Amino acid sequence: DGGITQSPKYLFRKEGQNVTLSCEQNLNHDAMYWYRQDPGQGLRLIYYSQIVNDFQKGDIAEGYSVSREKKESFPLTVTSAQKNPTAFYLCARYTSGGTDTQYFGPGTRLTVL
Amino acid sequence: AQTVTQSQPEMSVQEAETVTLSCTYDTSESDYYLFWYKQPPSRQMILVIRQEAYKQQNATENRFSVNFQKAAKSFSLKISDSQLGDAAMYFCAYRSASGNTGKLIFGQGTTLQVKP
Numbered sequence: 001d002g003g004i005t006q007s008p009k010y011l012f013r014k015e016g017q018n019v020t021l022s023c024e025q026n027l028n029h030d031a032m033y034w035y036r037q038d039p040g041q042g043l044r045l046i047y048y049s050q051i052v053n054d055f056q057k058g059d060i061a062e063g064y065s066v067s068r069e070k071k072e073s074f075p076l077t078v079t080s081a082q083k084n085p086t087a088f089y090l091c092a093r094y095t096s097g098g099t100d101t102q103y104f105g106p107g108t109r110l111t112v113l
Numbered sequence: 114a115q116t117v118t119q120s121q122p123e124m125s126v127q128e129a130e131t132v133t134l135s136c137t138y139d140t141s142e143s144d145y146y147l148f149w150y151k152q153p154p155s156r157q158m159i160l161v162i163r164q165e166a167y168k169q170q171n172a173t174e175n176r177f178s179v180n181f182q183k184a185a186k187s188f189s190l191k192i193s194d195s196q197l198g199d200a201a202m203y204f205c206a207y208r209s210a211s212g213n214t215g216k217l218i219f220g221q222g223t224t225l226q227v228k229p
Contacts, residue, residue, distance in 0.1 A: 042222050048215070104158035
């Protein structure tokens with residue numbers, strides 16, 4: 001799994017409901033990221049966190065929230081304020097040094113009914 | 114702000130042949146990293162190859178190699194001896210070497226079809 005897991009694989013939500021996507025890593029990496037992927041498009045950064053209890057907005061943070069209470073966990077909440085939440089969501093981990101590369105989880109497909 | 118452009122939405126190649134995917138980027142920085150990621154139908158993002166901008170030598174990984182032209186801001190991916198398992202969407206990505214945030218900027222992707 002590349003040291004990073006996401007759950008669930010598929011998620012359905014009714015309009016007006018908040019939903020939380022899980023992302024866990026077991027490699028003690030400092031930085032974690034959330035990206036959104038729409039059909040035929042590249043990934044866009046939602047939020048990222050480089051240390052526990054700190055996170056930064058990415059390019060499309062509106063309608064999303066995150067927390068980083070533990071190093072291994074970086075959950076993403078899609079709130080009712082997100083107008084078009086149906087998308088594929090990818091979480092990634094990163095550590096500087098070594099390969100200096102981001103590695104991705106398997107993703108969560110969110111569908112709003 | 115940095116941008117990454119992949120101008121080929123779709124490409125196709127015959128099995129065992131060679132194909133080149135194009136990527137251009139725009140940046141005012143001199144030190145950065147470039148990546149190619151593969152996304153097969155499973156949608157798992159897989160790192161294919163990476164290039165440090167300060168290295169003149171083009172990176173290679175088995176059948177995958179890049180043509181990095183820093184002055185032209187071009188970073189193409191060559192796949193030799195194409196295999197059916199190479200069929201996927203390929204993304205070019207940029208990461209600044211400053212700030213150490215690790216943030217990636219992605220292109221729109223190129224879907225590669227491999228014909229038997």
